[in-house]
Amino acid sequence: MSTVEQYTELKKKxxxxxxxxxxxxxxxxxxxxxxxxxxxxxxxxxxxDTVINQSRTIFNWDHTTLILVDPExxxxxxxxxxxxxxxxxxxxxxxxxxxxxxxxxQGLLSPLLTLYDLESHAILFPETQSQPASIALLPLLHKDRxxxxxxxxxxDKNRFDENAGADFLKHLAAVIAVCLDNNLARxxxxxxxLIDNLTGVNNRRFFDQxxxxxxxxxxxxxxxxxxxxxxxxxFKQINDTYGHxxxxxxxxxxxxxxxxxVRQIDVxxxxxxxxxxxxxxxxxxxxxREIADRIRQQIARQPFIDENSEAIPLTVSIxxxxxxxxxxTDNEAAAARFIEEADQALYTAKxxxxxxxxCYSGDSLSSNDVPDLPEP
Numbered sequence: 593m594s595t596v597e598q599y600t601e602l603k604k605k606x607x608x609x610x611x612x613x614x615x616x617x618x619x620x621x622x623x624x625x626x627x628x629x630x631x632x633x634x635x636x637x638x639x640x641d642t643v644i645n646q647s648r649t650i651f652n653w654d655h656t657t658l659i660l661v662d663p664e665x666x667x668x669x670x671x672x673x674x675x676x677x678x679x680x681x682x683x684x685x686x687x688x689x690x691x692x693x694x695x696x697x698q699g700l701l702s703p704l705l706t707l708y709d710l711e712s713h714a715i716l717f718p719e720t721q722s723q724p725a726s727i728a729l730l731p732l733l734h735k736d737r738x739x740x741x742x743x744x745x746x747x748d749k750n751r752f753d754e755n756a757g758a759d760f761l762k763h764l765a766a767v768i769a770v771c772l773d774n775n776l777a778r779x780x781x782x783x784x785x786l787i788d789n790l791t792g793v794n795n796r797r798f799f800d801q802x803x804x805x806x807x808x809x810x811x812x813x814x815x816x817x818x819x820x821x822x823x824x825x826x827f828k829q830i831n832d833t834y835g836h837x838x839x840x841x842x843x844x845x846x847x848x849x850x851x852x853x854v855r856q857i858d859v860x861x862x863x864x865x866x867x868x869x870x871x872x873x874x875x876x877x878x879x880x881r882e883i884a885d886r887i888r889q890q891i892a893r894q895p896f897i898d899e900n901s902e903a904i905p906l907t908v909s910i911x912x913x914x915x916x917x918x919x920x921t922d923n924e925a926a927a928a929r930f931i932e933e934a935d936q937a938l939y940t941a942k943x944x945x946x947x948x949x950x951c952y953s954g955d956s957l958s959s960n961d962v963p964d965l966p967e968p
Contacts, residue, residue, distance in 0.1 A: 623760050626650055630771045636670060636779045643742060643768060644683050655724045655745030657683040657717055660772075661690045661738065670779045672856070673786070682719055690738045697731050701738065703761040704729040705752040708745065716743040725749035730765035734773050742768055788862040790840055791847035799861035799869060803930070806859075806871055807915070807923045814917045818880030819930055820870040821911040821938040822850070822887065825946040827866040830904060838898045839866075842906060845896055853887045869934070877914045877951060884910045884949045892947055907947035911938030914952075 626647065633639040640658065648656045660667055668686055687693075692715055697704060708717075708724045717724060724745025732740040742765065746752055786798035794802075810817055824830075824846060831839040843866060850860045850868060859871040872880050888910055895903040913933035920926040933952040941950040 620760070622650060623764060627764070627767045630767060633771065633775060636775045639771060639775045640681055640684055644681060647744075651744075653744050654747045655717055655727075655743075657685065657719070657743045658740065659685045659687060659693070659716065659743065660740040661688075661693070662686040663688050666780075667776065670776065670783055673783050685718065693731070693738055693741050696729065696741075697738070701731045701733060703731070703758050703765060705758060705761075707749060716741065717745055722747070726752040728752045728761055730761055730768070732765060732769040732772060734769055739769065740772070788847075791844050791862050793847045793851065793868070794859060794861035796861065796863055799859060799863065799871075802859045802871065803927050804923060806873065807920065807927050807930070809873075810915055810917050811920045811923070813874075815874045816876055816914050816916045818872040818875045818877060818912060818914040819934040820872065820880065820884050820887075821863070821931075821934040822846070822868040822870070822884075822908050823910075823938055823942065824866040825907045825909055825942070830906075834898060834902065834904060838902075838904070841898055842896055842904070845906075846891065846908065849887060849890055853890060854883060867938075869931075875914075877912070877953065880912050880914060881949060881951055884912055888947065888949055909938060909941035909946050910949045911935060911941055912949065912951040913937060 629646065630639065630642055633642055644656050644658050647653065662668055696712065696716070705728045706726070708727050710723065713727060713729075716727070716729065724747060726746050726749045728744040730742040730744070731738055732742060744752070786795055786801075787793070788795040806817055824842060827839065827842070830842055843862070846866075846868060847860070847862065850870060854860060854870055854872065857873050859873070861869050863869045872883060875883070888908055892907045896906040897903055911934045913930055915926060915930045919929075937950040937952040941948040944950070
């Protein structure tokens with residue numbers, strides 16, 4: 593090879609190296625910018641959207657999914673409590689244990705760049721309309737424990753192989769895992785701040801927030817919602833006779849019955865003391881009365897058995913109000929009236945013999961003394 597040919601060859605290699613360096617610098621800049629974006633997320637929902645959707649746009653990936661290990665349903669509960677629809681994130685999936693992920697990563701717990709194999713990888717891309725040709729799988733680790741997998745797919749079979757920037761991806765996986773843990777911790781603190789410590793249902797603060805949201809929804813949709821005020825009858829007598837510890841057990845039991853008797857979308861809260869409230873979303877008066885009586889009869893059907901096997905007769909009184917869209921001119925005034933009418937109905941139930949359901953209708957109060965149901 594002549595000197596000129598050698599020079600030409602070296603020049604080509606140098607140019608290729610320079611282009612590669614520039615390309616890597618551009619990739620590094622994108623990764624750095626994306627990491628900052630992840631760390632700036634202010635909510636769990638925003639974080640999930642950034643990981644799954646924004647990353648696909650930034651890096652020109654064809655497929656992205658996120659699988660999280662959620663054995664106790666804790667993460668999904670945080671989504672529900674924040675009133676977020678998990679279905680809005682169609683590429684987010686939950687599994688109860690990480691056996692399938694351990695099988696895929698085979699204990700290596702570092703990014704896996706390979707060709708897509710339907711038998712091995714279908715669980716990672718279950719909703720994609722077309723199968724990726726090559727994939728990059730990023731294990732998400734927290735304290736050396738596999739908590740999820742961020743999965744990237746390309747329609748180009750040569751996009752991901754063992755030489756395709758695995759170091760960048762390994763660093764990205766670590767950042768995603770840390771940011772995920774931080775967002776979950778922050779969301780959990782919010783969750784604890786809106787939960788009644790004794791009964792495990794929502795607290796007054798959460799109820800007040802959701803009430804205003806529901807008023808706005810009623811106004812937009814035109815569908816009414818109903819409110820139940822539930823109060824334990826003779827609760828002071830229970831505390832005085834059996835002690836406050838037993839009283840706490842009774843409150844927890846009532847909260848449990850309420851959760852069991854209403855839908856997951858309904859809002860159950862401890863309003864204060866022995867008083868609970870439920871917002872029955874998109875529920876007309878007749879259905880609200882039916883649900884209220886079912887709750888009342890369930891509690892009255894048999895005595896509460898405390899930890900000392902003591903049988904304690906227990907009943908509740910319930911007041912009901914319903915808010916219609918055409919009654920709302922001012923949201924705050926409507927919310928105050930909604931609560932006041934349910935409270936008035938409860939007051940009437942308590943003063944007309946207890947163990948009653950009373951429905952507020954217009955300026956009138958109607959009692960519904962339905963006989964308790966027989967034992968099933």
